[in-house]
Amino acid sequence: MTVATEAPRILLDNVSVSYETPRGRLPVVDRVSLAVDKAEFVVLVGPSGSGKSTILRAIAGLNAVESGSITVDGKTVDGPPEHIGFMFQKDTLLPWQTVRENIEVGLALAGVSPSQWKQRIADLLALLRLSEFRDAYPAQLSGGMRHRVSLGRMLAYQPAVMLMDEPFGALDFQTKAVMGRELLRIWEAERRSILFVTHDIEEAVALADRVLVFSPRPARIVAEHQIDLPRPRNLRALRGSPDFSAYTRAIWEALGDTD
Ligand SMILES: Nc1ncnc2c1ncn2[C@@H]1O[C@H](COP(=O)(O)OP(=O)(O)O)[C@@H](O)[C@H]1O
Ligand SMILES: [Mg+2]
Incomplete structure (x- = not known):
């Protein structure tokens, strides 16, 4: 278990976001609260179109929040904060x-x-x-x-914060596995806060300290799974282990419940 001993690096308190569209206001994020510690690797999964990218963009100061607040290192986000890195699916x-x-x-x-x-x-x-x-x-x-x-x-x-929005989503299976391994190697050496979005449940479990499962739009957190697999992780050995399968199954079930 990771235990919060310091103030969280990223804090979302009851954050809602909506977009103005020609058809009116579209609620996309619904009262999401979450805290990410200074060295924590948190993965977001959820149906496509649920609002995950919107949450990352809000943390990066690229989308305004409608209500609630976002702070990074205790400072309210009201524009792109310093020391945030963003990586998208498309390079x-x-x-x-x-x-x-x-x-x-x-x-x-x-x-x-x-x-x-x-x-x-x-x-x-x-x-x-x-x-x-x-x-x-x-x-x-x-x-x-x-x-x-x-x-x-x-x-x-x-x-200090890396926001990664399906960064390896377009890669073939093998390249994705290599990238995941490289990312873990770097992160395990030099811990940063990472928020990582993926559609790939196995990738989520392999990488994360914690997996948050989101509902369809407007995004709410419907489940949270602490991944207590030992580090450093050997992804190849891990993928065959019963603990790994139990985590992926639990997350699949949580996603199924969002239908
Ligand atoms: N700039 C925008 N204006 C209007 N609607 C948007 C905008 N960006 C995203 N949306 C809508 O918000 C919803 C959530 O989008 P997004 O955050 O990209 O979801 P996800 O990353 O979970 O797939 C989608 O229905 C999408 O069409
Ligand atoms: Mg997205």
């Missing part, structure tokens, strides 16, 4: 820049002094196993490699 690399230059964007945003860039880039490329591709352009890379570059850019930025 947002700059096609005319090389792998190295794309990662430098993260260093520049973080205000890292250019004298340190060379070393930081070398370290990140080694971590992501991309050293040989430092001068390649995104179009010359596989989808999995482009995702590693996106991850590298986010890590270069060194955010």
